[in-house]
Amino acid sequence: MKNNIFFLLFFLVSCGGGPTTTANNSFAKTLSEEQIIDRTMNDFVANATTQDEIDRNLILNYIIDNKLDMQSTPDGIYYQITKEGTGSHPTIQDVIVTNYHGTFLDGKVFDSTRGKKKPFTHPLSRMNDGWKKVLPLMKTGSTGIFIIPSRFCYGEQGFGELIPPNTILKFEIELLGIKERRK
Secondary structure (H helix, E strand, C coil): CHHHHHHHHHHHHHCCCCCCCCHHHCCCCECCHHHHHHHHHHHCCCCCCCHHHHHHHHHHHHHHHCCECCEECCCCCEEEEEECCCCCCCCCCEEEEEEEEEECCCCCEEEECCCCCCCEEEEHHHCCHHHHHHHHHCCCCCEEEEEECHHHCCHHHCECCCECCCCCEEEEEEEEEEEEECC
């Protein structure tokens, strides 16, 4: 079975050229075909049936298609810190100040602070589980790309007409600051 997955990965990756970046990921670090295969082959789930398994495979395919150099958390959030900040890490008690750009994996924007006059300021404790997990990975001043499985965003219920059920979300986040600690 691993040989079949390896062949499939090799075939999918070999259709592209060398390392590239997409317009949406112009600052993302990329990998060669061989590096992508090495990093992702063992993470694919053959015959995926649960939403978590389906999400994992969709995320891995996205990473391969875009040749991204991403790490994963133990619970399946993929991320890349594109600029390391020098400030402190936020905690769940903090009010965070960010600029962000949220898209679906197809690139369609569902929300963004780009073009707005003010950054997004909000208590981290009131954010979705995905943001609660990824923001502490960043130091103040950092930027990063985060691909969050549907269960950590809006899950089976989605978010009205804005975000369909079981939708993986991708965020480009800049952690501008920690406004205040909540008590």
